[in-house]
Amino acid sequence: MSPYDAPAVYANPPALIDGYGRNVTYLRLSVTDRCDLRCVYCMAEHMVFLPKAEVLSLEELERVASAFVALGVRKLRITGGEPLVRKGLMSLMGELSRHLRSGALDELTLTTNGTRLTELADELARVGVKRINVSLDTLKPELFRRLTRGGDIAKVLTGIDAAQAAGLAVKINAVALKNDNAAELPELVAWAHGRGLDMTLIETMPMGEVDEDRTDQFLSLADVRRDFESFWTLTDIPLTTGGPARYVRVEETGGRLGFITPLTHNFCDLCNRVRLTCTGTLHTCLGQDDATDLRAVMRAGADDAGLIDAIRQGIDGKPKGHDFHIGRGEAPAVARHMSTTGG
Numbered sequence: 396m397s398p399y400d401a402p403a404v405y406a407n408p409p410a411l412i413d414g415y416g417r418n419v420t421y422l423r424l425s426v427t428d429r430c431d432l433r434c435v436y437c438m439a440e441h442m443v444f445l446p447k448a449e450v451l452s453l454e455e456l457e458r459v460a461s462a463f464v465a466l467g468v469r470k471l472r473i474t475g476g477e478p479l480v481r482k483g484l485m486s487l488m489g490e491l492s493r494h495l496r497s498g499a500l501d502e503l504t505l506t507t508n509g510t511r512l513t514e515l516a517d518e519l520a521r522v523g524v525k526r527i528n529v530s531l532d533t534l535k536p537e538l539f540r541r542l543t544r545g546g547d548i549a550k551v552l553t554g555i556d557a558a559q560a561a562g563l564a565v566k567i568n569a570v571a572l573k574n575d576n577a578a579e580l581p582e583l584v585a586w587a588h589g590r591g592l593d594m595t596l597i598e599t600m601p602m603g604e605v606d607e608d609r610t611d612q613f614l615s616l617a618d619v620r621r622d623f624e625s626f627w628t629l630t631d632i633p634l635t636t637g638g639p640a641r642y643v644r645v646e647e648t649g650g651r652l653g654f655i656t657p658l659t660h661n662f663c664d665l666c667n668r669v670r671l672t673c674t675g676t677l678h679t680c681l682g683q684d685d686a687t688d689l690r691a692v693m694r695a696g697a698d699d700a701g702l703i704d705a706i707r708q709g710i711d712g713k714p715k716g717h718d719f720h721i722g723r724g725e726a727p728a729v730a731r732h733m734s735t736t737g738g
C-alpha cells in the first residue's frame with residue numbers, strides 16, 4: 396500500500412482548485428522523452444535525449460502520480476515521448492491500476508504512436524485501460540515514413556488491429572499539416588469512422604525548435620471544417636471534456652470528429668488539466684512557461700505532506716490562459732518540445 400492510500404495526510408478535502416476556481420481532475424504524465432519515431436512537427440531530426448538520471452524513475456512516477464490521484468485527479472493519461480518504449484512501463488501501469496480498483500481513479504489511459512501495440516495491447520487491457528489515443532497523420536506509407544522520419548505504417552495499423560481485438564476503444568489523433576495531409580483528411584476521417592473509431596484533428600502548436608518553419612505547416616481547422624461542410628453534414632455534439640476539443644457528428648459516416656484548436660482561445664476557462672514532464676516538472680498550462688519542480692522536492696527527501704504542498708502551490712499558480720501565436724520566423728511560444736511535455 397502506498398502512503399497516498401492513507402487519508403491521514405489530508406487536512407483539507409482532496410480537491411485541487413486553482414486560483415481561478417478551476418478544479419484540476421486530469422493529469423497527463425509523460426514517462427519518457429524518447430521515441431522510436433521523429434515526427435517532423437514534434438522533434439528535431441537529431442534530438443538530444445535526456446540523461447537517464449534526469450528522468451523520473453518508475454518509483455518516482457508512481458509516487459507522484461499517486462499523490463495527484465489522492466488529491467482528486469480522476470483521469471490519468473500516460474504519454475511521452477513514446478510511452479510504450481519506456482522500460483518497465485507495464486509494471487508502472489499495473490501499480491497505478493490499483494487506483495482504478497479502489498475507485499479513486501475513473502480512467503487510466505494512454506497516448507501512443509501505436510508501433511508497439513501489437514505486443515502490448517492485451518497487457519494494457521489487462522491492467523484496466525479501456526481507451527487509448529493513437530496518433531496517425533496519414534494512411535500513405537511513403538508520407539508516413541517522411542512525416543515520422545523513417546516509421547513503418549504497417550506496425551501502427553497492425554497495432555490498431557491488436558488494440559481493437561483486445562477490446563480497447565481507439566481514438567485516432569491526426570495533426571493537420573497544410574502541405575502534407577490536408578487533402579487526405581476526409582479519407583482519414585472516413586477510414587477511422589468506417590472502423591468504428593473516433594477521430595480528432597489537431598492544429599500544430601508552436602512548441603520547441605524543430606527543423607521546419609511552422610508557418611508553412613500550420614493549417615487552420617476552421618478552414619478544414621468549412622471544407623468538410625461542403626460535402627458532409629456536421630452536427631455539434633455537446634461533449635465537453637474540459638479540454639480543447641470541440642466535437643461534431645459526421646452524419647454521413649455516423650462517427651465522431653473532434654477539432655483541437657489551441658490557437659484560438661476557446662477552452663482555457665474550462666481547463667481541468669495539468670501536465671507533468673518525465674523530469675518531474677509540473678506545467679499547469681501547455682502554452683505558458685510556468686513550472687514547479689516536483690523532482691527536486693522528491694529528491695530532497697520531502698515527505699508526503701511536503702510533496703502535496705508543492706503540488707498545491709503549483710496548481711495555485713495555474714495561469715488564466717495561454718498565448719499561442721504562430722508568426723513567420725518567430726521563436727516557439729514555449730521552448731520545450733511536446734515530446735518532453737507530453738502531448
Ligand code: SAM
Nearest residue numbers: 436437475476477506507508530599600733738
Ligand atoms: N508518442 C505519442 C504519440 O505520438 O501519440 C505520445 C506523445 S506525442 C508528443 C502526443 C501528441 O502530440 C501526438 O498526437 C502528436 O501528434 C502531438 N504533437 C506533437 N508535437 C505537436 C505539435 N507541435 N503540435 C501539435 N501536436 C503535436
Ligand code: SF4
Nearest residue numbers: 430433434437476508
Ligand atoms: Fe514520437 Fe509522438 Fe513526437 Fe511523433 S509525436 S515524435 S511519435 S513523441
